Amino acid sequence: MFRSVQVFSTPQRSCDRTKTVFLRFMPSRQKSSGKLRAAHLAAVIFLTVSGGPYGLEELFGYVGNQGALLLLLVTPLLWDVPTILTVLELNSLMPTTGGYYQWVKRALGIRWAFFEGWWTWLYTFCDLAIYPVIFVTYASFFIPAIAHYRVLVCLGIIWSSALLNILGILPVGRVSSVLSIFILIPFCFLFIMAFSHAGAPIPTPSIKGSGFSNLGMGLYVVMWNFIGWDNATTYAEEVQRPIRSYFISVCMAFLVTIGIYVLAALAVTRSGINADAISIDNGGFPVLGVRVGGHWLGILVASGGMASAIGLYSAVLLSVSRVPQVMADDKLLPTFLCSLHPRFRTPYVSILASSVIVSILILFTFSDLIIMDIILYGAGLSLEFIALVTLRRKEPTVRRPFRIPLGRAGLIALYVLPLTIYTAALTGAFLAKKDAPFWSSEKSGPILLAFGMLFSAAIAWRLIRWRRPHLATTHRN
Numbered sequence: 001m002f003r004s005v006q007v008f009s010t011p012q013r014s015c016d017r018t019k020t021v022f023l024r025f026m027p028s029r030q031k032s033s034g035k036l037r038a039a040h041l042a043a044v045i046f047l048t049v050s051g052g053p054y055g056l057e058e059l060f061g062y063v064g065n066q067g068a069l070l071l072l073l074v075t076p077l078l079w080d081v082p083t084i085l086t087v088l089e090l091n092s093l094m095p096t097t098g099g100y101y102q103w104v105k106r107a108l109g110i111r112w113a114f115f116e117g118w119w120t121w122l123y124t125f126c127d128l129a130i131y132p133v134i135f136v137t138y139a140s141f142f143i144p145a146i147a148h149y150r151v152l153v154c155l156g157i158i159w160s161s162a163l164l165n166i167l168g169i170l171p172v173g174r175v176s177s178v179l180s181i182f183i184l185i186p187f188c189f190l191f192i193m194a195f196s197h198a199g200a201p202i203p204t205p206s207i208k209g210s211g212f213s214n215l216g217m218g219l220y221v222v223m224w225n226f227i228g229w230d231n232a233t234t235y236a237e238e239v240q241r242p243i244r245s246y247f248i249s250v251c252m253a254f255l256v257t258i259g260i261y262v263l264a265a266l267a268v269t270r271s272g273i274n275a276d277a278i279s280i281d282n283g284g285f286p287v288l289g290v291r292v293g294g295h296w297l298g299i300l301v302a303s304g305g306m307a308s309a310i311g312l313y314s315a316v317l318l319s320v321s322r323v324p325q326v327m328a329d330d331k332l333l334p335t336f337l338c339s340l341h342p343r344f345r346t347p348y349v350s351i352l353a354s355s356v357i358v359s360i361l362i363l364f365t366f367s368d369l370i371i372m373d374i375i376l377y378g379a380g381l382s383l384e385f386i387a388l389v390t391l392r393r394k395e396p397t398v399r400r401p402f403r404i405p406l407g408r409a410g411l412i413a414l415y416v417l418p419l420t421i422y423t424a425a426l427t428g429a430f431l432a433k434k435d436a437p438f439w440s441s442e443k444s445g446p447i448l449l450a451f452g453m454l455f456s457a458a459i460a461w462r463l464i465r466w467r468r469p470h471l472a473t474t475h476r477n
Contacts, residue, residue: 035240041232042249042256042447043176047315049228050257051308052183053264054134056225057284060268060275063210063218072261076254077221078417083381084229084250085404085414088389091233092402093391095242098326099233099319100384107387107394110330110427111461116383117327118457124231124320125354126369129361131313132157138305141236141286141298154362157451161314165321166341166348167287179311184256186297186304187264192268193293202269216428223425224370226257227377230384231319243401267292280366317354324350331468368446375450378422385415 036044059068083356090103100120105113132154140147164175207215229250236242264285268278271292285305290298325347328337341348361369389411391398406414430447 022474035238036235036245036454037240038245038248040177041176041239041245042252043180044315044318045229045232045253046180046256047308047311048232049253049262050225050320051131051312051315052304053187053225053261054138054183054285054305054308055280056221056261056264057278057280059218059221060265061279062214062221063207064275064386065265065269066203066205067207067210067215067218068265069203069262069425070207071218071222072258072265073205075219075421076226076258079223079421080226080229080254081416082385082414084254086384087230087233088247088250088402089400089404090228090384090388090391091236091246092243093398093400095233095236097235097237097248097322098321099236100230101234101323101326103391104383104387105330107390108383110332112383113330114327114461114464115457116380117323117332118460119376119380119383119454121320121323122313122453122456123373123380124316125357125361126364126373126376127228128158128313128316128320128354128358128363130366130373131309131316132362133366134312135306135309137280137284138286138302138309141283141302143386151362157310157313157357157413158355158359158362161310161317162351165317165351166344166346168346169346176311176315179307181308183304183311184260186300187267188290189300190267190285190289191263193297194270200264204210213431216425217433219421219425220370220374223374223421225261227374228316228319230381230455231316233323234319247402267359274312311419315352320354321347321351324353332464368449371446372453374422374425375447376453377453378426381418385411 056068059071063071091099094102094106096102098117101113101117104116120284133150135157136146136153138152139153146153210218232250233246236246239245268275269289271288273288273291276282277291278284286298289301324333324337327333328335328350337350337353339345339349340346364372388404389408392408392411404411404414
């Protein structure tokens with residue numbers, strides 16, 4: 001494990017005032033009572049990446065029950081496994097605050113680190129804006145009229161989660177553990193009830209009969225329900241024995257995520273319910289709960305959906321709030337973002353700034369946010385892949401407690417898999433609205449906006465270089 005003094009006393013750090021604050025924020029090895037343990041970390045990672053099957057409902061409408069089972073079994077192997085392996089190796093090399101930002105900075109320099117931080121910051125804002133909307137969807141099972149107060153409810157979730165994050169990482173970890181139980185229990189009941197009586201047979205997983213556009217949109221849904229493994233590394237120095245803890249916690253979260261998704265897909269298939277009946281617009285999984293077990297199970301599933309939305313929001317906010325910290329420490333963002341709460345030692349200004357931006361983004365539609373989310377995430381993830389290959393070349397002898405058993409050529413071949421999935425999903429999303437002209441906002445609006453957000457990193461970097469020209473030399477590798 002890297003000790004905090006080693007991480008924050010490097011010559012590259014230029015914010016002396018902030019550096020002293022960081023040293024106080026990061027406890028020493030002897031004083032680890034304020035650090036996150038592996039069990040709580042697994043819950044936080046589960047909520048960062050998944051939060052349960054909520055949001056998978058549209059998958060069945062795109063590719064059917066057979067296709068849903070196949071995509072849920074195959075896509076994680078092609079999309080998630082390369083990402084997880086990359087995250088585990090880079091985190092074992094540098095278990096530091098800032099995670100992926102620090103990895104890219106060490107491998108590619110300050111410019112690309114800024115791009116990584118900027119893109120991931122923007123993608124996470126899009127991601128965060130989705131979860132309050134999901135909360136309203138499931139809450140409408142109890143109070144249909146709540147949809148008319150969507151903005152007010154979303155703002156309530158955003159700012160209550162901000163308060164929880166300001167209180168510290170341990171409260172977030174404990175709440176995540178409790179919420180994870182509330183999320184998993186309804187689907188265990190759903191699975192048991194679906195198989196406790198005669199139902200439709202389980203078909204052989206297949207995508208036969210699914211058109212390319214529907215297949216691409218199905219991939220899109222599955223990918224969105226499996227992103228965020230790297231987000232959980234931004235607070236590595238706040239975790240006990242981070243290298244070991246992340247390995248155990250990521251493996252646990254990965255297996256639980258696949259397991260609960262497959263159980264949900266099997267329950268849908270067994271129930272024989274029509275895919276359109278469980279779409280988000282028609283009520284989602286609570287409708288399935290009512291059909292399989294009665295109104296009580298619908299209530300339980302809807303409650304789990306609300307817990308999932310709250311847990312996802314708090315866990316993702318925890319990860320994104322640490323990125324502006326380290327970027328401000330490098331003078332890439334205003335230094336006031338370095339400020340820590342005088343009592344809880346958390347980056348409260350960064351948390352509040354993130355919450356303000358998300359409060360604006362909730363005005364976008366669900367589908368637009370999803371499209372922007374995946375485009376921005378893929379760009380940031382590609383830099384992490386490049387960083388790993390580059391560090392293998394530049395620092396081949398540096399100790400890595402976890403190392404992918406492949407050479408550079410093997411790593412490049414491994415990364416072709418998620419790139420293929422990413423390309424197919426985006427192409428399918430574009431072709432899904434083939435009746436709309438390219439220039440229409442319905443078809444190209446979110447895509448063009450996402451690429452505009454990507455390009456904004458270059459503009460922001462130019463402005464930073466203009467104000468701080470010394471960055472070109474002081475941070476050169």
